[in-house]
Amino acid sequence: MSRRAISFLEGLVIVAILLVLVQSFLDDLSVLLDWSWDTRLTLLYAAFVLDLFFCIEFFCRFYFARVEGRARRYMTRGLGWVDLIASVPLLLFSSGPLVLAGLTGGAVIGGTTRMLNLLKVVKAIRIARVLRLLRTLKLFKRIRKVDAAMAQRHVTRAATTAASVVILVAVGFTAVDVAVGIPGLETDQERRLAGIAPYVDARGLTEESAQAELELFAEQEPLLLVAREDGEPRYSRYTDEEYRELFGPHDYIYAETAGTEVFLDLRPLHRAGARIGMLFFFAVLFIVVGYLVLYAPHFAVTVSDPIHVMRRGMEEDSYNLAVHIDPRFRSDEVFRLADSYNRVFLPLKDRNRGEGASSDLSVDDIAGIFDTGAEGGSPGESGNREE
């Protein structure tokens, strides 16, 4: 593959990562603010397309790494594990099923006993979206600073560790929650949902004579959307048009007990998930930004910059700048070394050179002259080290 094509694809990945950030934020915001279903469906398609893109990216990278015999290296040091868990599970368990449900118009259906399990699945899908934020870490792999390879590696490692720990703890905690049901507000909500259909049935609220009681119950129980008895509608919170505009297939759940059917609102549960999602979104975003903005410069100032200056001083005859030693870090090993460099090496280098000047020119600078002869070529060619 040509260098230009690779560069284009790398650029495309960066754009996709930035789009993921925007999509993730808008996705949670749309749930919190009850945006229309059409808008949310568009965001869902966008998530699906991005998940598909990153799945293809992962498989391509893995394939080429394997062909070149470095699959293990890619999966470990190359952050391939991030590529994997931030792509395939999301397509299979999050955006894929939701888009499928959206396309087929199918709803999550459950009886009373299955309902709790289904709600747990909904929750697991919801929290799995947090994995998408791992893609942010892929940005580090693409920020190339040739002169500061060490700084890049250290900052990437630190940020990747911090952000992935936060994300994996969130996902792991949810997995445990789904498995054993850790008590909390959300589990109370789930139990409440599961108890509505049996309650309505037991109280006979869908009887024709109990219409007033049903409406009073619906007023106190905002999760109840529709109540029916043997297919006959007894109560509906919204008009059909409002349902079409505001509700998607996964925004409600259907339950049936002895001929009493209820449709229940899942959006409050989604909102709770979106709150958590947004919390993790900002946590990861600020971890990444914090490492880039706060830690990376600190690392550069205290480690890579002094080493860069010392390396140049040792390699280049004409480079005589001393390392700037910040008094706050004077006792750091790097600055103790830099102090020796300033006090011992530079004076020694200067004395060894004596009266002879050093030159800023190198043979590389005049390569163009040898290529074109003394007369040919433009002067700029000889001085451009990039060439």
Added chain:
Amino acid sequence: MSSENHNPDRQTATAFVRRLLQNPALSSYTPLQKEDQIIQFFHTNAGQLSPSLSTPQFFGRRSWNEILSLLVSALVELVNLDLEPAIRRMIDERLDFRFVDFLQEGSSPSDQRQIRSEVEQAVRDVVERHDARRFLVGPFTAVYYPVIERYVEEIYQRRSYIHFELTKVQRLRMGKDEVAEMVKAATLLKPAVHLISAPGASPDERSAGLIQQDYADNATKTLTKRFSSLPEPLLRTAVNANVSFQENRFIEATARLAAVLAARCRGYNPDAVVDRGADWPGKSWFATARRNYRFYGFDGKMIDELYQIAAEKGW
């Protein structure tokens, strides 16, 4: 144009050197600094340059010494084209010799035009002498850029060791602007000491380019006769700037300052890019000089003060 200039090797050397001089890496340097850098480049990279330049494309089968001689000769010729107007301009625009009247109290006002002419002649004589020419690089740069003025200004602001040495020990009865001009003139005339030796017989006793006090005293007398319009204190200061302070603790403060700033400016580049994590060029230079002051014959306390100035001002 001389017949020598039609020599193909000469033309190749001129073209080669011209391209070197146009190298962007040297764009911020004075003509003499460029020459200094290129000569050093020839010496440092002789091993790599020699095989490439000994090809038919360049100088055929000539030896490296012959090639080097051709290149240096072409280099000096090209540099002189820029240097000569630069010397005239510098002496006319960058130097003010009214301080001379303060050195000759009681005498009639000095002939400024004659002084200017003799300083120019002295500099041109140094430029003509290939063995002396290299000693002009630092002094020329120190006067070419407003380096000395900036340091003298700060010295007078601080009123510390150097100020005390100038005003109380050397007892200069003139303002700071005149002191700065005197240091500039002495710095520029510093290499004139090399004019009194036979060509090729450099008086420096070691690589730091220092001379003995006895030699300096004789040189002062000779130069005073040769440049009769220039006051003896100025020439003595210029010559003593080549004497180690470790050898003679009574060297004039202006001479000590001229010696330090001329050395500082040899590699001075006003457009130098400072890497992140590195100290400023001036601060770096003086930090190194603080360790090597004995080797170069500098006044350690003067270096300390100049280091503080460079560090505080970010020079």
